[in-house]
Amino acid sequence: MSHNVVVVGGGVIGLSVAWRLAAEHDVTLVDPTPALxxxxxxxxxxxxxxxxxxxxxxxxxxxxxxxxxxxxFAANLGVDLFTEGTVVAGFDAADTAQLDVVADFxxxxxxxxxxxxxxxxxxxEPTIGPAVRGGLHVPGDLAVDNRELLxxxxxxxxxxGVAFLRERVRAxxxxxxELAGSALPCEVAVIAAGAWSSGLHPALASAVRPVKGExxxxxxxxxxxxxxxxxxxxxxxSRPVYLVPRADGELVLGATQYEAGFDTAVTAGGVRDLLVHxxxxxxxxxxxxxxxxxxxxxxxxxxxxxxxxxxxxxxxVAAGHHRNGLLLAPITAEAIRAMAAGVEPPAExxxxxxxxxxx
Ligand code: GLY
Numbered sequence: 001m002s003h004n005v006v007v008v009g010g011g012v013i014g015l016s017v018a019w020r021l022a023a024e025h026d027v028t029l030v031d032p033t034p035a036l037x038x039x040x041x042x043x044x045x046x047x048x049x050x051x052x053x054x055x056x057x058x059x060x061x062x063x064x065x066x067x068x069x070x071x072x073f074a075a076n077l078g079v080d081l082f083t084e085g086t087v088v089a090g091f092d093a094a095d096t097a098q099l100d101v102v103a104d105f106x107x108x109x110x111x112x113x114x115x116x117x118x119x120x121x122x123x124x125e126p127t128i129g130p131a132v133r134g135g136l137h138v139p140g141d142l143a144v145d146n147r148e149l150l151x152x153x154x155x156x157x158x159x160x161g162v163a164f165l166r167e168r169v170r171a172x173x174x175x176x177x178e179l180a181g182s183a184l185p186c187e188v189a190v191i192a193a194g195a196w197s198s199g200l201h202p203a204l205a206s207a208v209r210p211v212k213g214e215x216x217x218x219x220x221x222x223x224x225x226x227x228x229x230x231x232x233x234x235x236x237x238s239r240p241v242y243l244v245p246r247a248d249g250e251l252v253l254g255a256t257q258y259e260a261g262f263d264t265a266v267t268a269g270g271v272r273d274l275l276v277h278x279x280x281x282x283x284x285x286x287x288x289x290x291x292x293x294x295x296x297x298x299x300x301x302x303x304x305x306x307x308x309x310x311x312x313x314x315x316x317v318a319a320g321h322h323r324n325g326l327l328l329a330p331i332t333a334e335a336i337r338a339m340a341a342g343v344e345p346p347a348e349x350x351x352x353x354x355x356x357x358x359x
Contacts, residue, residue, distance in 0.1 A: 002026065006177045006186040007162075008169045008200065009193035010034025012146070012325050013318050015153040016073075016333035017192055021159035021340060028184065029157065030177060031193075032164045035150040038194055039325060041215050041296030043254045044149070044329045046070055047141040049113065050086050050233050052197055054105040058351035063294040063324060064111075065348040066331035070142055073330040077152040080247065085139035086231040087116075087125045087279050089132045093172060095235035096134045113138050127228045129283040135234075143231050143244050146326055169193070172200045174314035177353055188340055190316045194299040195262070197319035203311045207357050208320045210262050210297040214270035215254035217292035218285055225284035227251040236277040243282055251288065253278050257289060257298075266293040281348045286297075298322050308335050308345075316340065 003025045005019040010031030018029045045051075048063025075083050090096030103113055109258045114137040121135045128135075132178050139265035156165070171178040172189045195210035205253060220227050225246040234241050244252040256270045271293055279286050289290075300309055301320030306328055311317050318332050 003187040004185070005188045005190065005340065006030060006184055007190045007192055008172055008177060009191070009197070010164070011037050011039040011192070011194050012150065012153065012329050013194070013321060013332055014190075014192035015150065015157055016329040017190055017318055017336045018162045019153060019157040019160055020333040020337045022157065022162045024337070024341065027161070028163045028165055030167055030169050030179070030184070032166050032168050034166075035154050036163060038213075038296035038298055039150055041213065041294045042146040042326055043242060044144045044146040044326060045086075045141065045214060045231060045242065045244055046081075046143055047086060048327060049106060049111060049138050049233070050088055050141050050229065050271045051323055052102060052106060054101065056304060057109065059324070060109060062305070062331060062348040062351060063327055065346060066328045067140075067142065069330035069334065074144065077149070077156055079144060079149050079152050082143035082231070082245070082247070085137070086141040086233060087121060087128070088136040088138065089121060089128055089232060089234040090135050090278055091132055091234060091236040093133060093247045095238065097239070098235055099134070099136055103223045103244060113194045125228055125230050127225065127284055128232070128284045129281060132234075132281060141231065144326060145246055149326070169200060172315060174312055185197055188316060190318055190336060191311070192318040194319060194325070195297040197299065197317065201311055201315065201317070203354065203357060204307070204317065204319070207301060207307060207354070209259070209300050211300040211322065212263060213255040213294055213298055214266050214274065214293065214295045215252065216271065216274055216290060218251045218253055218288040219291050220249055220251070220288055224287040228282060232282060234277070234281040236280050239273065239277050241274060241277040243278055243285070250291070251285065253285070262297065263354060264295045265296060266295050298325070306332065306352045307354040307357070308332055308349050309339065309354050311354055
């Protein structure tokens with residue numbers, strides 16, 4: 001049955017959901033500035049394995065299911081995926097010990113990764129500096145140019161018939177989305193407003209919070225060493241950093257992580273920390289041009305799993321994706337499509353049911 005659906009939020013989740021729903025329903029997407037925010041700032045890693053952490057088994061499973069859907073999702077949009085895989089570097093002995101904990105956890109979940117000495121790591125990824133003690137090689141994680149993805153998703157949504165309304169939403173209730181001076185009636189509303197979702201519905205009030213991330217963009221120059229061939233993630237004296245190469249020579253370097261409310265200022269200390277830590281892993285970046293600094297707000301949930309499901313009849317949520325918004329876009333869009341159609345969503349997304357908020 002076809003519905004009149006309003007999707008609130010035009011980041012990667014809202015755009016993906018609206019695009020998928022538009023095949024079966026009349027869809028309006030409401031966002032004052034679509035295709036910006038955290039999705040625009042993002043690094044673009046599609047990395048369930050290298051984001052994995054002991055205790056987050058369900059997140060690993062939902063991430064792995066979404067990763068498996070990414071090649072088809074990207075092909076439908078005409079977006080290229082970066083398939084060179086990831087190396088994870090441990091700077092000192094304590095950092096490599098932490099990586100051993102992650103590798104053991106992954107092995108227990110049936111996902112073996114290759115442990116490498118510093119020398120072996122440099123053989124796989126020659127841009128890694130001489131001080132790095134060791135690390136992991138993870139061939140399966142992917143990456144995508146997040147900005148190209150947002151351009152393609154926006155175009156695909158328009159083409160599929162999604163109507164874009166550039167307005168701010170004040171609240172969402174069953175049957176209507178409240179705008180500044182009016183209400184937009186709908187049979188189904190989908191809250192996909194990232195960190196801002198908490199203010200839109202009482203059930204989300206303390207369920208989603210902003211988690212600030214500062215991120216840099218660099219570019220190799222004539223005469224400098226080329227960027228890494230792989231995505232490089234690292235722990236440097238326990239501080240995580242990542243470098244994601246783009247096909248056009250750009251290198252995305254991220255990201256800080258703070259609980260600072262809705263502050264999106266890029267701080268001098270944040271930029272300094274990212275550069276200092278990344279240079280210890282890939283020394284060549286010191287000669288690169290720094291082309292952009294940005295900050296985005298991840299939508300953190302209490303257990304780091306997203307919230308995907310019914311809040312009440314007529315109101316769905318697709319928010320709280322925290323560090324994994326791009327990775328989880330395909331499975332989230334498919335789950336919301338299935339739920340709106342009244343059919344079973346992918347099994348792995350059940351862990352994201354917002355009913356757990358009441359427990
Ligand atoms: N997914 C990487 C980040 O949130 O910084």
